[in-house]
Amino acid sequence: MRVLLVSSNTERTAIIPLPLGPAFVAAACRRAGHETVLLDLMSERDAIPALQKRIEEFRPGAIGISVRNIDDQNMASPKFLLPAVRDVVAVCRRLCDAPIVLGGPGYSMFPESVLRFLQADMGIRGEGEIVFPALLERLQSGSDPYGLPGVYLPGHPPVGAIFSTSLEDLPLPEPELWLPAARQSRDFWIPVQGKRGCPMGCSFCATKLIEGTHIRRRSPESIAQWVEQAAACGFRNFCTVDNTFNIPPSYAKGLCREIIRRRLDVNLWCIVYPKWVDRELVELMARAGCHEVSLGFESGSDCVLTRFHKRFRAGEVRTTAEMFREAGIRRTGFLMLGGPGETRETVEESLAFADSLDLDSLKIAVGIRIYPETDLAATAVAEGLIAPEDDLLRPTFYLAPRIQEWLPPRMAAYKASRSWVM
Numbered sequence: 400m401r402v403l404l405v406s407s408n409t410e411r412t413a414i415i416p417l418p419l420g421p422a423f424v425a426a427a428c429r430r431a432g433h434e435t436v437l438l439d440l441m442s443e444r445d446a447i448p449a450l451q452k453r454i455e456e457f458r459p460g461a462i463g464i465s466v467r468n469i470d471d472q473n474m475a476s477p478k479f480l481l482p483a484v485r486d487v488v489a490v491c492r493r494l495c496d497a498p499i500v501l502g503g504p505g506y507s508m509f510p511e512s513v514l515r516f517l518q519a520d521m522g523i524r525g526e527g528e529i530v531f532p533a534l535l536e537r538l539q540s541g542s543d544p545y546g547l548p549g550v551y552l553p554g555h556p557p558v559g560a561i562f563s564t565s566l567e568d569l570p571l572p573e574p575e576l577w578l579p580a581a582r583q584s585r586d587f588w589i590p591v592q593g594k595r596g597c598p599m600g601c602s603f604c605a606t607k608l609i610e611g612t613h614i615r616r617r618s619p620e621s622i623a624q625w626v627e628q629a630a631a632c633g634f635r636n637f638c639t640v641d642n643t644f645n646i647p648p649s650y651a652k653g654l655c656r657e658i659i660r661r662r663l664d665v666n667l668w669c670i671v672y673p674k675w676v677d678r679e680l681v682e683l684m685a686r687a688g689c690h691e692v693s694l695g696f697e698s699g700s701d702c703v704l705t706r707f708h709k710r711f712r713a714g715e716v717r718t719t720a721e722m723f724r725e726a727g728i729r730r731t732g733f734l735m736l737g738g739p740g741e742t743r744e745t746v747e748e749s750l751a752f753a754d755s756l757d758l759d760s761l762k763i764a765v766g767i768r769i770y771p772e773t774d775l776a777a778t779a780v781a782e783g784l785i786a787p788e789d790d791l792l793r794p795t796f797y798l799a800p801r802i803q804e805w806l807p808p809r810m811a812a813y814k815a816s817r818s819w820v821m
């Protein structure tokens with residue numbers, strides 16, 4: 400079958416992400432024998448005409464659309480990003496009668512409401528590599544797709560998602576498949592994924608819906624080899640997209656050792672959970688080329704950290720941040736203010752804490768995006784802030800009622816005198 404995979408993300412907030420997720424799915428489709436093309440709308444000057452042209456030339460038998468972002472998570476002036484994706488679906492629908500299948504992180508968080516909103520034919524919750532080719536087989540043979548794990552159809556009951564037990568059996572995409580546009584500029588950050596799944600269970604986080612809670616990994620050798628392949632194409636900047644680079648620490652150390660052994664001259668950026676970091680890991684990261692880490696500590700108040708179900712305390716954040724500073728690795732901290740239990744005192748505690756870390760930069764979110772099936776959603780329902788039946792698709796935020804008025808101006812004042820705060 401001819402399969403067109405469309406990466407629909409055109410959002411340029413923070414970074415221009417390359418379409419690694421759809422590329423994984425495309426590689427799996429090719430392995431299953433389908434002629435597969437990946438179109439990254441981000442790299443097109445005019446997304447809709449480019450899509451039209453590709454559909455007319457390629458005449459796909461099935462179209463997969465990757466949905467990454469629902470919104471930009473900015474409570475002050477939220478940007479709802481799905482209407483543009485609905486236009487993409489409408490163009491596909493108008494130009495051909497191929498079934499339109501949704502997938503991706505944004506889709507997996509809202510499998511029923513996104514399907515409804517975008518008016519596609521079906522969607523796959525969770526990983527696409529196994530289920531999408533299985534679905535294509537059913538479509539080709541004319542059998543009923545309903546009942547395949549993870550496949551959602553309008554008007555049918557939800558089916559949940561399954562996650563592969565091992566990543567080693569899933570193909571890694573060739574650079575030719577997904578890096579063509581990026582090749583014009585070597586400044587792009589190439590995403591690298593070593594593991595999937597997060598068992599940390601933070602109260603506000605929806606990663607379990609996208610990747611599951613069980614950690615599955617590829618061998619450090621295969622990941623380092625993949626980085627080497629992309630480096631041979633001229634790329635130097637790599638960002639790990641694992642939710643937590645350093646869990647488990649033994650894996651992170653193994654990957655660093657493999658990069659060092661291969662003498663790859665790369666620039667690494669990693670998302671670090673501020674616990675279980677020791678000097679050996681920091682030193683290995685520095686030697687592997689890590690120049691910057693994101694430290695998502697979210698709060699400097701132990702009471703709030705407990706409410707977020709974080710496994711670390713402020714003291715551990717301080718020790719971790721200090722180790723990276725000593726190793727010359729830049730640190731961007733993240734604060735998430737206004738969650739359950741937040742008070743003026745805990746906000747001030749967090750701000751003073753962030754100041755004391757002497758970070759290179761700090762990003763602050765005021766108000767927390769509420770996702771379905773999270774503890775935060777349950778708290779918001781219990782407190783009467785949202786209705787139990789609210790599908791939460793349109794940007795919906797939690798902001799502790801007692802500091803709602805006070806927090807935004809306080810943050811504006813805090814930021815005004817600190818150039819390193821974003």
Ligand code: B12
Nearest residue numbers: 410412416420463464465468469470502503504526527640
């Ligand atoms: C790493 C990351 C980042 C990095 C990006 C680095 C980079 N170069 O890519 C940084 C920190 C810069 C970032 C920024 C942002 N991010 Co971000 N990010 C992530 C994270 C942790 C991983 C994404 C990733 O690369 N995954 C790896 C790939 C391989 O997996 P995947 O894309 O999910 O693909 C798999 C499946 O989804 C499926 N699939 C994918 N496509 C398709 C298509 C079909 C047809 C099928 C069947 C299946 C399928 O199969 C794939 C393989 O198994 C996710 C959370 C998560 N765990 O998913 C958030 C996440 C995607 N980000 C999110 C957001 C909101 C943002 C920002 C808007 C935040 C901000 N205000 O700055 C920006 C937007 C950036 C942009 N311009 O688009 C949200 C999106 C949801 C939402 N609310 O809209 C997420 C889900 C986090 C969350 N809140 O829970 N992000």
